[in-house]
Amino acid sequence: xxxxxxxxAADPDLIRGANHVHVLLSKADGFETYxxxxxxxxDGHLYCVSSGxxxxxxxxxxxxxxxxxSVVAEITAAYPDLDLAAVAVAQAAFRWxxxxxxxxxxxxxxxxxxxxxxxxxxxxxxxxxx
Amino acid sequence: MLGxxxxxxxxxxxxxxxxxxxxxxxxxxxxxxxxxxxxxxxxFWFSDAAGLVPWxxxxxxxxxxxAGTLFSQPTNADFAPGAxxxxxxxxxxxLDGVDDWxxxxxxxxxxxxxxxxxxxxxxxxxxxxxxxxxxLGTSSNTHGGWYLVFENSDNFRASYSGRGARFGQxxxxxxxxxLGGTNLTTVLTAQQxxxxxxxATIRRDGVLAGTSANTSxxxxxxxxxxxxxxxxxxxxxxxxxxxxxxxxxxxxxIRSGALPDAATIAASEAIINQHVGAY
Numbered sequence: 264x265x266x267x268x269x270x271x272a273a274d275p276d277l278i279r280g281a282n283h284v285h286v287l288l289s290k291a292d293g294f295e296t297y298x299x300x301x302x303x304x305x306d307g308h309l310y311c312v313s314s315g316x317x318x319x320x321x322x323x324x325x326x327x328x329x330x331x332x333s334v335v336a337e338i339t340a341a342y343p344d345l346d347l348a349a350v351a352v353a354q355a356a357f358r359w360x361x362x363x364x365x366x367x368x369x370x371x372x373x374x375x376x377x378x379x380x381x382x383x384x385x386x387x388x389x390x391x392x393x
Numbered sequence: 394m395l396g397x398x399x400x401x402x403x404x405x406x407x408x409x410x411x412x413x414x415x416x417x418x419x420x421x422x423x424x425x426x427x428x429x430x431x432x433x434x435x436x437f438w439f440s441d442a443a444g445l446v447p448w449x450x451x452x453x454x455x456x457x458x459x460a461g462t463l464f465s466q467p468t469n470a471d472f473a474p475g476a477x478x479x480x481x482x483x484x485x486x487x488l489d490g491v492d493d494w495x496x497x498x499x500x501x502x503x504x505x506x507x508x509x510x511x512x513x514x515x516x517x518x519x520x521x522x523x524x525x526x527x528x529l530g531t532s533s534n535t536h537g538g539w540y541l542v543f544e545n546s547d548n549f550r551a552s553y554s555g556r557g558a559r560f561g562q563x564x565x566x567x568x569x570x571x572l573g574g575t576n577l578t579t580v581l582t583a584q585q586x587x588x589x590x591x592x593a594t595i596r597r598d599g600v601l602a603g604t605s606a607n608t609s610x611x612x613x614x615x616x617x618x619x620x621x622x623x624x625x626x627x628x629x630x631x632x633x634x635x636x637x638x639x640x641x642x643x644x645x646x647i648r649s650g651a652l653p654d655a656a657t658i659a660a661s662e663a664i665i666n667q668h669v670g671a672y
Contacts, residue, residue, distance in 0.1 A: 264450060264451045264452075266475075266489075268491065285469070285471070289470075290469060290470045290471055291468060291469045291470070291471070292442075292467075292468050292469065293468055295468065295469075295632075296469055296471060298632035299632035312491060312492070313471045313472075313491065313492050314471065314489045314491035314492060314493075315452060315469075315470055315471025315472070315473065315489075315492070315493075316451050316452050316470070316471075316473075316475050318451070376489040376490060376491050376639070377490065377518075377519060377639065380491070387522070390522065391522050391523055391635050391636055392523065393523045393533055393540075393542060393544065393636070
C-alpha cells in the first residue's frame, strides 16, 4: 500500500463527489471523509485534505471507473445512497501530482504526509488552540 | 547509556521469559482499578474497526489493549494510522498529523478511583501547533477528563480537565517544559491523585520534569462516561476533529487506582524506554 494525500477544492459538488468516491473505494463507511475545508493554498483558496494508505486497486480505481465495475453492484447494494453521478464528477476533476487548485481534486503519492502537503501547497487555514 | 533501573528490568524480564508488555503489566497491575496498556505490536492491531480481522498490512483500524479493550478508527480507513518503527526498529503506530486518530470503542470508565497515571513513549515528527497525544472527553473542559498534549513547538502539557490542574501555565513550577526539537523520542508520564492535596507531577525520560502549582482538585473521581481519543481531539461531531498528532506512538498506558510508588513508576518508564529508545 502507498500513502496518498488528497486536496479537494472547497466546491460542494467536488466535496460530495469525493466523499462518494471514498465509499466506492471501500475506504469510508459513510459520506463524511471531507467535511470542513480546513486547509488553504497560498492564495487563500480553501480545501479539504485527507491522507491515508491506498492499495494499488484503489489508486487505479480513483480515476478508472472500469476498475470497480465488477463490484459496483455489490457496493451500491450496501450503500443505496451512493451516487455514481457524483462519483463521475469527482473523477473528472481528479489530478495526480501537482499543487492543489480550485476546481480540482489533487493527489500526491508520497510516503511522508508533510512532504505531500508541501507539494500540494496547502497549510491549515486557521491556527488551532487547546 | 542504560540506567540501573533499565538494566535490572531487562534482567528480570529475561529471567521470567516475559515480554516487555507482560513485564509492564506485572509491574502496574497491583493496586490498579483499571489498567489499559496499548502496546504497539501487530498482535494487538486489527484491519477493521470492530477489532475482528488481524492486521497484516495497511491501515491499523483497531488497537486492543493488553486487557482487551478496543480502540479504533470508527469511520474511515484514511483516518486510521499505519505501522511504523522507532529508530531501534521496534514497532510503532504511525500517525500522519493530517487526519489520523483512534477512539475507544466505548466510554472508558475511570470513575473507580481518583488516582491516574498516564504514560506514553513516542517520537514526535512535527511541532508548531498543539497536538493531542491522548484525551479523555471531547475537550479540555470535559469535567473529569484529562489530556496529554504537545502544547506548541517546544512544550509538553498534561491537564486534568475540569479540575483546574494544568501544567505549562503561569504560576506552575512546570511552566514551559521545553522538550527541544521536532524529531524527538521521549517517554512522558503524568500522574495525579485528585483528592490527595498533593500536586500533580509530570516526568520526562525517567526524571521529574515538574509539579503543578495547583493542589486543589475538588472532589470526585475521573469521568465514567467519556471516550478516550488518541492522536487528536474529537469534539463529537463530523468536522470537529482537530489537533492531530504527527508521531510514532509507542506504548500508551492509562492506569487508574492508587498511585504506584516511585520505584514502580521508574521501572515502568524503563520498560517503555526499552521499546522506544528515548534515553
